[in-house]
Amino acid sequence: METIIEVKDLVKVFHSRGRKITAVNDVSFDVFKGEIFGMIGPNGAGKSTIFSMLTTLIKPTNGSIKVAGFDADKEDDKIRPIIGIVPQKLSLYPDLTARENLELMGKLYSVPKKLMEERIDHYLQLVGLGSHADRFAGGFSGGMKQRLSVICAVLHDPQIIFWDEPSTGLDPQTRQAIWKLARKFNGEGKTLVFTTHYMEEADNLCDRVAVMNLGKMVALDTPENLKERSGSTNLEEVFIHLTGEEVRD
């Protein structure tokens, strides 16, 4: 399988009030082109830090990341146009309409105007927001915001979509709709990288799952293999087995 993301010996250390905090400790993995890759782990496991490094928002302390062959440290300007990001905070301008939010992203990704307008109409219809295009995003429900946030990330037709906690706080219907959307994008050949707290989501959606704990990667395999290896019937048991029962801050 063709590798699209290569992570080698990744370390991220933060310094806070004289304390050294190792958020990510010597993590290596590959993501294959066209797969849905999930990262799961309790709070403080290092998922979001890895997510920020993969999306070029922060730089690693040590180690290397290559996305589509580009070095995340030195060639972040080549990576950004080919990735789409759905952040955990939905990050929409509340005083802009849905269409204006989309236009802003389209322009910042330099999508040609005509193509951008076609895609905006197409995606708004696809996620059921066609009749809400000219409403302010601030007045949207959580589910509507999530759907708008997703299409903001794909307007420039990225090769890879990074998706932080896709269905946190959503009702079952919206969650199903989001999963359907994820499968659709994956069916179009896009690679998806998720972080999630929901084992059901990882089990249903992901081709492979990386389990993170305390900054380290403790397992990486398909959901089926992970379950088989630990003799569990569901991914939640595997998760508890690998990361322990202790509640994290």
Added chain:
Amino acid sequence: MDVRTELQHSWIITVKEFRQLSRKKALMVPLFLFPIIMIIFFGYGMGGTVKDAPILIVNDDTGTASNSLIQHIGSYTGKYGGEPMFSITYTKDMSQSKAESKIDAGWYKAVLLIPPDYSEKLAKNESVTLILLTDSSDTTTTGIIVNYMKQLFSERGSVSLNVPNIYGDLEYLDFLTPAVIALTIFMGSVATTGSAIAGEKQDGTIVRILMTPVSRRAVILGKTIYQLILQLIRAAILIMAAYFLVGFHMNGSWLLVALVLVIFTLGGVGMGIVMSTRVNDMESFFQLNMLVTLPSMFITGVFFPLSSVPDWMRYIAYLLPLTYANDAMRTIMIKGQGLSAISTDLIILSLFALITFTAGVHLFRREA
């Protein structure tokens, strides 16, 4: 990334900022109306006292009457006592135009010209006229000086005082308006830049923008262009309101006013960015903003001349950039002076802009 794309990205951010502003109707009213209200309210009836005001006495008289007059002026402490009201420098053989140039340069608040025949005419009980030139760009201080002098000479019978208005017929409002514009631009650029970034941090939108191919440089440039346009529009509205509503006099160059405001806005934007990098939400930003900008409003001589405040307050004022913006704006708008008269102010304001802007860009780039 090429410059053209960077500029295109910056302009997209600028347009987005304006579009967001147009949706915040509740913000538009205070943004444009607050400074106008301030001018109207403060423009009537501000008083004050003066101490140590620098005065030049050009004494061409050799008699004793002028000596007694000078002694009287030098020892005057005002009705509440304390330090002398005037700090006097003496000279002789100076023309009126030369004396005016000393006021233009900001060395003296007033120049009193005593004619050669002052003592002689006073001895013969003949009428004699003295000329008092004042820096009427500082209406509070000169108002007090003129009142004192008029009272002094009214006690001396045949002596009359000629007070030419070298900058025209000015009122407190003329003193106030240039500084209120500087204050408005300062508080506006710091608050709107900082709160916008703090708000975008709070709702995560800034992170989303920074994840796109747009450079941090382009984001900052876009926000800065927006601020420059917005603050210049505010200043123009304010000047027009002051002109049409309360009869403000503009004696100087609009271009110089714009230059000062552009440099000062850059400093304000830089300061707003620096402050926004220190907080994570809008509420914290507004607390910090109050702490940083409010003292400037009261200490830097916006509402009263620095000559009327205690020394310690004046020393603090000299550390605050608004003091220099106020001085530059008054020198241009009231005195009608050119670039050379505000060169020191411009150097200090440029340094302020350079330091805050560089720090802002550095911290903003490092933060995310």
